[in-house]
Amino acid sequence: MAKKYILIVDDDPDLVETVSMLLESKGYEVGKAYDGIEGEEAIKKRRPDVLVLDVMMPRKNGYQLCKELKSNKWTSDIPIILLTAVGDAVPTTTYSHAEGMSIEAEDFLPKPVEAQTLVEAVERLL
Amino acid sequence: MAEDETILVVDDEKVIRDGCSLILKPHGYRVVTAANGQEALEVLASQPVNVVLCDLKMPVMGALEVLEEAGRRFPDIPIIIITGHGTVDDAVECMKKGAYDFVTKPFRIDHLTLCVNRALEKQRLERETRRLQEEQARNLYSLALEQSRLHTIVNHMGDGLLVTNRDLEVVLLNRAFRQFLDLSAPPPLPGPLSAFFPDVGLQETLESLLSNPQRDPEACLVQDFCQGRLHLRALSAPFFGPEQELLGTVTVFHDVTSFKELDRLKTDFVNMVSHELRSPLSAIKMQHAVLLEGLAGELTGKQQELLHRAQARIQGLIDLITDLLDVAKIESGHRTLEQVPLSLGPVLVEVTDLLSAKALGQGVDLRLVTPPDLPPILGDRRSMEEVFTNLVTNAINYSPDGGEVKVSAAFNGNFVEVRVADTGIGIEAEEIPKIFDKFYRIKSPKTRQIIGSGLGLAIVKTIVEMHRGRIEVESQVGRGTTFQVSLPVAPPARNGEHGET
Numbered sequence: 001m002a003k004k005y006i007l008i009v010d011d012d013p014d015l016v017e018t019v020s021m022l023l024e025s026k027g028y029e030v031g032k033a034y035d036g037i038e039g040e041e042a043i044k045k046r047r048p049d050v051l052v053l054d055v056m057m058p059r060k061n062g063y064q065l066c067k068e069l070k071s072n073k074w075t076s077d078i079p080i081i082l083l084t085a086v087g088d089a090v091p092t093t094t095y096s097h098a099e100g101m102s103i104e105a106e107d108f109l110p111k112p113v114e115a116q117t118l119v120e121a122v123e124r125l126l
Numbered sequence: 127m128a129e130d131e132t133i134l135v136v137d138d139e140k141v142i143r144d145g146c147s148l149i150l151k152p153h154g155y156r157v158v159t160a161a162n163g164q165e166a167l168e169v170l171a172s173q174p175v176n177v178v179l180c181d182l183k184m185p186v187m188g189a190l191e192v193l194e195e196a197g198r199r200f201p202d203i204p205i206i207i208i209t210g211h212g213t214v215d216d217a218v219e220c221m222k223k224g225a226y227d228f229v230t231k232p233f234r235i236d237h238l239t240l241c242v243n244r245a246l247e248k249q250r251l252e253r254e255t256r257r258l259q260e261e262q263a264r265n266l267y268s269l270a271l272e273q274s275r276l277h278t279i280v281n282h283m284g285d286g287l288l289v290t291n292r293d294l295e296v297v298l299l300n301r302a303f304r305q306f307l308d309l310s311a312p313p314p315l316p317g318p319l320s321a322f323f324p325d326v327g328l329q330e331t332l333e334s335l336l337s338n339p340q341r342d343p344e345a346c347l348v349q350d351f352c353q354g355r356l357h358l359r360a361l362s363a364p365f366f367g368p369e370q371e372l373l374g375t376v377t378v379f380h381d382v383t384s385f386k387e388l389d390r391l392k393t394d395f396v397n398m399v400s401h402e403l404r405s406p407l408s409a410i411k412m413q414h415a416v417l418l419e420g421l422a423g424e425l426t427g428k429q430q431e432l433l434h435r436a437q438a439r440i441q442g443l444i445d446l447i448t449d450l451l452d453v454a455k456i457e458s459g460h461r462t463l464e465q466v467p468l469s470l471g472p473v474l475v476e477v478t479d480l481l482s483a484k485a486l487g488q489g490v491d492l493r494l495v496t497p498p499d500l501p502p503i504l505g506d507r508r509s510m511e512e513v514f515t516n517l518v519t520n521a522i523n524y525s526p527d528g529g530e531v532k533v534s535a536a537f538n539g540n541f542v543e544v545r546v547a548d549t550g551i552g553i554e555a556e557e558i559p560k561i562f563d564k565f566y567r568i569k570s571p572k573t574r575q576i577i578g579s580g581l582g583l584a585i586v587k588t589i590v591e592m593h594r595g596r597i598e599v600e601s602q603v604g605r606g607t608t609f610q611v612s613l614p615v616a617p618p619a620r621n622g623e624h625g626e627t
Binding site: 022111 | 406407408409410412413415444
């Protein structure tokens with residue numbers, strides 16, 4: 001059976017590297033992207049089994065990408081975990097809470113996220 | 127009667143002077159005499175006299191001259207002329223010159239006393255009238271002064287002012303209010319409130335004040351309004367007339383725009399900083415987790431121990447940032463506490479469940495005793511969780527050699543009391559007053575291993591006090607510490623109350 005493919009999209013390279021090491025150690029294949037546009041391209045190249053998506057990113061943020069994926073019938077069934085720091089940590093102008101609430105993602109994890117919590121969330125969606 | 131009233135009798139005939147004295151003294155008047163007009167003026171100048179009885183014709187100076195002189199110098203002393211039958215015409219002349227009355231010689235006793243009494247009465251009335259006139263003038267003056275002063279105060283104060291009558295018509299407003307509301311040409315007074323202030327929230331508040339007025343002079347309703355780019359804080363209170371009858375409402379508008387703006391900047395800043403600090407810390411923590419899992423190669427026992435310690439310190443920093451953010455939120459009033467009926471039983475169950483693993487890990491026996499019929503308090507669930515999580519975590523942390531942590535709740539009069547008792551290391555008596563201070567931490571060999579921000583108890587105390595409760599602590603070194611939180615029981619039903627005082 002082919003390895004499950006997890007795509008991580010986050011502009012914090014430390015987080016991406018660490019999470020991918022963790023997931024790789026659990027036997028998954030991991031793709032890495034560092035902003036919304038890169039994430040989009042990575043998805044076009046290979047469809048992930050789970051997408052871990054940060055909200056606050058340059059060029060295209062996680063909300064936008066999530067919305068686009070969910071409104072496209074080819075990608076709407078990719079499970080998405082949104083990493084939100086939006087609840088209390090960010091001025092609400094660009095990343096409004098209301099926008100977050102209206103987004104259809106499979107799971108929301110507040111940042112900073114524990115390694116274990118993230119791995120468990122990924123495995124729940126596989 | 128009239129102990130103090132003095133009658134001056136002026137006559138060149140001693141018989142008349144004595145006769146008058148004899149008649150008047152039994153009526154209680156003081157009588158002084160003078161033999162001619164000249165003497166009479168000297169007496170008048172030297173002592174207070176109420177009425178003068180004055181013979182018409184006397185040597186040295188007669189009544190006409192006395193009238194002229196006294197009328198000028200002592201205008202409020204009535205002068206009665208004593209005259210013979212033959213000189214009535216002269217007496218009439220004297221009346222024209224200002225004499226009050228005349229009596230003819232030989233005079234009848236009752237006529238004389240009547241005449242004197244009437245003169246005294248006239249003088250009393252005149253003096254009273256003059257006093258009232260002066261008082262009225264004074265009152266009018268101070269009223270005008272007060273009005274002018276009030277007008278200047280009202281128009282020059284920085285706060286906006288709006289006064290309505292009982293029918294919620296605006297009867298007074300000031301310049302600041304016109305500026306706040308951009309009313310360059312305000313509608314005529316009195317006018318309906320809606321024409322002056324568009325937000326119906328104020329109308330509702332004032333209506334509730336008028337229908338259910340608070341007699342407490344300190345009480346007022348506070349409300350915030352957003353008016354264009356301005357943030358206005360409105361304080362409204364009813365006012366009453368001298369008979370305690372409700373006359374209308376006064377609302378003072380305070381411009382809190384810059385305060386709100388600063389508050390927003392502070393919040394944004396705190397949020398940005400905490401985010402920028404928390405993200406890298408959690409990345410570091412995650413990297414440690416990867417190392418500890420052995421994903422980057424096998425670790426020696428020593429390396430593992432060091433990494434574990436480092437992870438605990440990082441978690442401490444993350445907690446500190448969370449606490450700092452909390453304090454900033456509470457202090458800026460940004461964190462609004464809900465005031466809903468809340469049963470503490472389930473909260474305590476949740477908190478102790480959540481911390482049971484931690485207790486177990488430290489060899490602490492964590493127990494909860496709560497009666498099933500605990501009455502609800504008015505409170506904010508998240509804050510209450512925070513309070514008891516903090517207290518129980520502390521109790522566990524400060525029991526380094528294991529022991530027991532007992533959480534118990536009880537109902538005592540108007541308060542629900544929650545006690546968190548440990549059998550840990552205890553607190554020195556002199557440290558107790560300081561433990562609620564921000565960043566205060568007890569330093570001793572026993573506490574060296576315990577990681578904390580020094581903010582926990584400060585947050586706990588602030589939250590408890592925001593719930594109108596109190597927190598007390600008892601401790602014995604080596605025996606343990608008990609924190610007791612008392613929170614007022616929710617009143618059975620609250621209606622018509624939606625303001626703060």
